[in-house]
Amino acid sequence: SQTIHQWPATLVQPVGSPLSLECTVEGTSNPNLYWYRQAAGRGLQLLFYSVGIGQISSEVPQNLSASRPQDRQFILSSKKLLLSDSGFYLCAWSRGRRQPQHFGDGTRLSIL
Amino acid sequence: EDQVTQSPEALRLQEGESSSLNCSYTVSGLRGLFWYRQDPGKGPEFLFTLYSAGEEKEKERLKATLTKKESFLHITAPKPEDSATYLCAVQAEDNNNDMRFGAGTRLTVKP
Numbered sequence: 001s002q003t004i005h006q007w008p009a010t011l012v013q014p015v016g017s018p019l020s021l022e023c024t025v026e027g028t029s030n031p032n033l034y035w036y037r038q039a040a041g042r043g044l045q046l047l048f049y050s051v052g053i054g055q056i057s058s059e060v061p062q063n064l065s066a067s068r069p070q071d072r073q074f075i076l077s078s079k080k081l082l083l084s085d086s087g088f089y090l091c092a093w094s095r096g097r098r099q100p101q102h103f104g105d106g107t108r109l110s111i112l
Numbered sequence: 113e114d115q116v117t118q119s120p121e122a123l124r125l126q127e128g129e130s131s132s133l134n135c136s137y138t139v140s141g142l143r144g145l146f147w148y149r150q151d152p153g154k155g156p157e158f159l160f161t162l163y164s165a166g167e168e169k170e171k172e173r174l175k176a177t178l179t180k181k182e183s184f185l186h187i188t189a190p191k192p193e194d195s196a197t198y199l200c201a202v203q204a205e206d207n208n209n210d211m212r213f214g215a216g217t218r219l220t221v222k223p
Contacts (some may be wrong), residue, residue, distance in 0.1 A: 006155075043116070043199070043213035044156075059210065090155050098144050098163070098203070101211060103155030 002027035006091050006104035014112050019064075019078040021107050023091030026072065031093040033074040034101060035066055038088040050074060086111045114139045114204050118214035125190055125221050133185040133217045135200030145183050146211065147176050148199040156199055159185075190221045 003026045013019060025031050032051050036044040046059045048066035056066050063082050067075045074091060088108055092101040115138045125131055137145065144163050148156035160169040162178040169176045173194065175186040185198055197216040204210075 041121075041215060043215045044201075046210055049210075092155075098161075100144075100146050100158045100161050102158055103148075105155045106153075108153070 002093070002102065004091060004093055004102060004104040006089075006107055008107060009105065010108045010110075012110045012112060013081050015083055016080050019076070019081055019085070019109070021076040021089055021091075021109075023074045023076075023104060024072055025074075025093045028072070028093070028095070030071060032096060032101075033068060034092040034094075035074065035076050036090040036092065036103075038090060038106075044090065048076070081111050083111050085109065114202065114210075114212045116200055116202055116212050116214040118198075118200050118217050120217060121215070122218045123220070125187075125219070127191055127221055127223050128189050130186070130188045130190070132187070133198055133219070135183040135185070135214055136181060137183070137200075137202045139202050139204040139212075141205030143203040143205045145178055146201045146203070147183070147185055148201065150197045150199055150216070159198075187219070190219075192221050192223050195219055195221045 006023050034049045035047040038044050048058055050056050050068045053068055064078050088106050090103050090106045092103045094101045117136045119134045144161050146161050147159040149159055150156040160176040165180045167178050173188050177184045197218045199216045201211045201213045
């Protein structure tokens with residue numbers, strides 16, 4: 001069966017510090033991978049998605065970037081965090097179009 | 113622009129009191145509608161996919177239905193463990209990868 005891992009579960013960072021969140025998927029190959037941010041009381045906002053190694057599409061211009069160095073690894077990064085980057089970050093994978101996305105347990109990011 | 117609206121925002125039920133959650137959508141050609149359950153501090157858990165109007169899916173006390181404009185998640189004789197936020201998402205035919213989510217319905221079932 002397929003599993004998705006995200007870490008860390010919680011993170012507290014000062015403004016201006018760098019960020020690296022990692023997501024890995026097991027039990028499948030060539031998945032579509034996604035990064036979302038969820039604000040309290042609001043729907044999930046798609047940040048980035050990838051259909052293959054080195055292929056990244058950005059949905060929202062912002063302070064963040066994503067990379068996919070390996071088939072089942074997806075990384076969310078920032079060089080300098082802003083207060084507005086606080087939130088709940090979720091990674092997801094799917095087999096492709098018309099297929100459901102399956103989510104990790106998320107990272108709660110707090111910026112001080 | 114694709115839109116997804118869920119109602120009510122919050123719903124409180126007594127154990128055993130059946131009810132329905134609504135998901136209204138506006139998309140230029142529906143590829144699929146997805147229901148998820150999310151517990152506090154966790155990622156959404158996939159429940160159902162519906163692809164065409166008239167389709168229905170069931171799982172335990174949950175039943176999802178789909179029309180051309182909306183979907184309902186019917187909860188029959190709910191139990192306290194059904195308490196969670198239920199999210200609806202749609203994927204449009206003209207969008208390769210974007211899944212547009214509603215804000216969710218927060219369900220509380222009291223014993």
